[in-house]
Amino acid sequence: MDIVYLDGHYIPAGEARISPFDRGFLFGDSVYEVIPYFRGTGFRLREHIARLEHSLRAVRIRSGRDWYAILDRLVELNGGGNLSVYLQVTRGDSGSRSHAYDASLEPTVFACCAPVRDFASVAAKDVKGLAAIVTADLRWHRCDIKSTCLLPNILVLQQARDHQADEALLLRDGLVTEGTSCNIFLVRQGVVYTPKRSSEILGGITRELVLELADENGIQYQEADIDYDALMAGDEVWITSSTRGVLPVTRIDGQPVGDGEKGPLWARMFELLTRYQRRLMTGE
Template sequence: MDTVFLNGEFIAQQQATVSVFDRGFLFGDSVYEVIPFYRGRGFRLDEHLQRLEHSLRAIQINADYDWKTILTRLVDMNGGGNLSVYLQISRGCSGNRSHIYAADMVPTVFACCSPIKNIYAAGADSIAGVRAIVTADLRWGRCDIKSTGLLPNILVMQQARQAGVDEALMIRDGLLTEGASCNLMLVDKGVIYTPKRGSEILGGTTRELILELAAEDGIPTQEVDIDYDRLMAADEVWISSSTRAVVPVLEIDGQPVADGNKGPLWARMFELFTRYQNDLMNG
């Protein structure tokens, strides 16, 4: 993936440099998106860009770019196919380190690509369930902003790795919020439950797609508070993200979820995802 986009130019990644005084580097004063492209076409691209605009407005960065054209061209320049695009926008560089910033700063805009697997083409049997732990949610109060300030997420994922599992599910004030890099859902008696959307969680594009597909298929859903006991008593537990779609959680804190196998409603949801993706890519 040799070509990147930086501040209006497509250049070789070896030529891409950013000032050490950039506020994204100094303060994490920046937001980002990760957008999957399959066969060179953006998956839920509009929804990702809507969330990007929400993040930019929330921290008062004005970045006037034709994102669709830029990202699609970047994917094409890196060979097309199945790629994940990382897009980051920082407040920019003022030439010194100061908490105070000028309103007219010019943002730093960066995007790059990396290969991803077309999980839908591989099929449900190729999806391995994951094991997770529950740990304290140490993040700030505006998790609806997709900020690059990910130190708490990094620490809980390292905690998960040290525990020999794949994911960390976070809990705050007795209620589950989401995973380190994913949204959370559980199934109880045929109903899909997910934590209420608010400032405590990121409005995941895949989370919203799950709710849309469930509604179209007649599967009931509810956005509710989920405590630890409810999580551990679930018939199924899922996590979701843009590049992983919907993944079954088979074990939490060393205890199997139900019988410890992939659940039937997860299999149905993955089938709905596959159909949606195929229709989108072939449309």
């Protein structure tokens, strides 16, 4: 039976209950993280927890919990292995519906697990190139906060699926920001480009790892503004996320990216990332 964590207790998923007056339910007044565990080991767990703490500070929700112990125990109770852990922290149950809140509210903490694919177990030749569309970025301006207010992301991803595409890439003020739940990389003439860190994008954990690996392995990269024309003229386009790794985008708005095939620099980064993950899983 699936075990979840709710406010200090590990219980069967079917027994979990929250109040209808919880501010996460009423207002989306909450933040979250999604952390993959491979063979029971958290993938960049420290970085995920640091991002969670950044989100909590930004929205002034109290923290003070041992996140490592909570999550490790939850994974253990769910059998370990390859699991994606969803952790949500709301401002708490205010007992009534009001925009104003009392700073003394006790946060609601919920976490659950779901199976996740081990992207390091897939050969590069078997990775499917993705199709994407470009559409307006409808989100608020504090995208560096990992808020549960994801309706804009949901709507544009559905828009992509309506066009038989896998992902929506977002455009704000003429510049590419990110995808619905991923960061974006562009390759042009052997150089990797990714949008600059700002409040307009979420600082992706795998994004930062890709830049670290590029730096360690002599791959040129720049954090730079990317407009639509630059995106469409790229030799390669990738997306990254903690649960999906690094994936190639081979069509955008119905047009091929480069020659329409997975690119050699993507294959190199895929190799570096999967090697890193294998070393993590074996304790190296």
